[in-house]
Amino acid sequence: MTAKTPEQTKTIMTDLVLPSETNPLNNLFGGELLARMDRCASIAARRHSRRIVVTASVNHVAFNRSVPLGSVVTVEAKVSRAFKTSMEVFLDVWIEDRESGLRTKANEAIYTFVAVDETGRPVEIPEITPETDLEKERYAAALRRKQLSLVLAGKMKPKDATELKALFE
Numbered sequence: 255m256t257a258k259t260p261e262q263t264k265t266i267m268t269d270l271v272l273p274s275e276t277n278p279l280n281n282l283f284g285g286e287l288l289a290r291m292d293r294c295a296s297i298a299a300r301r302h303s304r305r306i307v308v309t310a311s312v313n314h315v316a317f318n319r320s321v322p323l324g325s326v327v328t329v330e331a332k333v334s335r336a337f338k339t340s341m342e343v344f345l346d347v348w349i350e351d352r353e354s355g356l357r358t359k360a361n362e363a364i365y366t367f368v369a370v371d372e373t374g375r376p377v378e379i380p381e382i383t384p385e386t387d388l389e390k391e392r393y394a395a396a397l398r399r400k401q402l403s404l405v406l407a408g409k410m411k412p413k414d415a416t417e418l419k420a421l422f423e
């Protein structure tokens with residue numbers, strides 16, 4: 255399998271915030287943004303693996319800024335690291351100012367997807383080679399995040415999470 259780059263997986267989804275998608279403060283409902291990010295990330299994961307992909311976990315979400323009704327929201331997803339059958343996907347969310355057209359970072363999130371066959375069994379995926387400084391930074395930290403996610407899910411013993419433990423030493 256030929257290695258790919260994060261850029262080859264890049265997926266951008268731009269859409270409006272409609273009244274049915276907002277909370278009583280007229281801001282985008284958190285679950286709606288999670289769903290948009292899940293869809294966008296799954297396309298990036300598919301572009302990397304060219305397989306059926308399923309969401310294994312949502313590792314991190316930061317709702318730093320509310321997203322008002324009528325906003326133009328852009329969700330950008332890239333695979334930040336590929337492991338054996340799983341991929342970390344990093345998401346950046348931007349809001350576009352109506353008048354100036356300037357984009358402001360609103361939120362970010364990190365999801366994990368697993369490539370599976372038609373029976374739902376995990377299958378191997380190509381490696382990924384980061385190119386930019388940001389891609390290299392995200393790639394390097396992804397192993398720690400995978401270990402944290404597995405520990406929290408009860409799928410890894412804390413004593414085996416060596417890269418994660420090294421953060422605190």
Ligand SMILES: CC(C)(COP(=O)(O)OP(=O)(O)OC[C@H]1O[C@@H](n2cnc3c(N)ncnc32)[C@H](O)[C@@H]1OP(=O)(O)O)[C@@H](O)C(=O)NCCC(=O)NCCS
Pocket residue numbers: 308309310311337338339340341366368370374376400403404407409
């Ligand atoms: C995700 C799923 C395929 C993993 O199956 P599994 O039996 O745990 O398989 P494995 O233990 O072999 O794990 C497969 C990979 O997922 C990773 N993984 C599993 N759970 C994880 C978690 N909580 N966080 C991060 N990675 C996880 C494993 O580390 C492994 O990665 P690697 O092969 O790259 O090293 C399975 O749990 C599943 O199908 N879940 C439902 C998915 C779904 O329906 N999502 C939508 C929810 S509505």
